[in-house]
Amino acid sequence: MVRDEARLASIDAVRGVVMVVMALDHVRDFFHIGAMSAQPEDLATTTPLLFFTRWITHVCAPAFVFLAGVAAERRLRRDGSTARLSRYLWTRGLWLVVIEITVMRFAFNFRFHTQDLLMLLVLSALGLSMVILAALVYLPAPFVGALGLAVLVLHNLLDPIQARDLGLLAPAWIVLHEPGVFTMAGLPVLAGYPVLPWAGLMAVGFAAGGIFDLPPAKRRRVLAWTGTALVVAFVAMRLMNQYGDPSPWASQSSAVMTVLSFLRTTKYPPSLIFVLMTLGPVLLALAWFERQTPDRSDPLVVIGRVPLFYYVGHFLLAHITASLVVWWQYGDFALAFLSGPFPSMGGSRAAFPTDFGHPLWVTYVAWAGVVAVMYPLCRWYGRQTRQGDRGWRRYL
Secondary structure, eight states, rough: OOOSSSSSSHHEEEHHHHHHHHHHHHHHHHBBGGGGGGGGGTTTTOOHHHHHHHHGGGGGGHHHHHHHHHHHHHHHHOOOOHEEEEEOOOHHHHHHHHHHTHHHHHHSSOOOOOOEEEEHHHHHHHHHHHHHHHHTTTTTTHHHHHHHHHHHHGGGGTTTOOGGGGGGHHHHHHHTSSOOOETTTTTTEEOSSSSSHHHHHHHHHHGGGGGGGSSSHHHHHHHHHHHHHHHHHHHHHHHHSSSSSSSSSOOOOSSHHHHHHHHOOOOOOHHHHHHHHHHHHHHHHHHHHHHHOOOOOOOHHHHHHHHHHHHHHHHHHHHHHHHHHHHHHGGGGGGGGTTSOOOOOOGGGGGGGGOSSHHHHHHHHHHHHHHHHHHHHHHHHHHHHOOOOOGGGOOO
């Protein structure tokens, strides 16, 4: 008998894993001294532990976007109305963008200032991809999947096109494919997650939703074999060092650093090889949790059922915690620089003390604390939302 649940626990559990891992990178942004002046994947300055602290979190955005596509297909399967699904997708998508430019802007900076970057990040990528999917759902699912796959496979052919050569169309190209900064209504806007490849990945997720109608044993096999195939394809294409990523790997001073170079693929925008590297493990994790059959009380399921609440909440908590630590460390002097965004959030490095930030182990301790606090909050919020999927609750 095919299981036909409103929510599949394996999806929620994988989403929960992703949410927990994601918090590590965001806590690092607020705590780690290296985050204030350097990139963790810069081979000239990084260490293996710092590199993998960042690298393991790369799985998060592809998982969110792919599973959002799967969730859209499951909603259509339950409700049966394409028009209602389309309306839900474009309204929720725009709502996510609004949250990004209001609530998340405050969570990043603790202020609203015209000089601060207006950052369009993962929520905007999700939201705009949902708006695009709202139009695509009227097409047959296999066609939607084929279109999304074509975008993922071919979009790196567009890499030579540069926004600086497009004149008035430059902002549109930055939002679509080339990450960068442009000015809108006098505000500096950072489009960090160009939407074109993310929309393609969501379309693939929508087409893949039918996998979850298969009998459990067959579903596990399909997920496991597909995930394995993607990982093998990643290794093969990366070894060839030709098409699929604008940043080729190269031999380094040691075998370890060469491995890091091999794994340092392009996320902004997500290259084909980056998607293979990250989506394969997501499918393998889905197959594993299908076998484990976690129940509703599992902490990962609890967190995975309320992803937007967790996302907003953990950012606020990480920023508040980091600010309190800074105040404890620097006293009233902290008020001179805590009124603006951290350097890792676009603030001026010169405005902060030279020793600002903490060792990596402090990041891990703070990460554990943030997740520990967010779990009971997610459990409470999940109980509130189980009162029904009606009205405004659908958007939270």
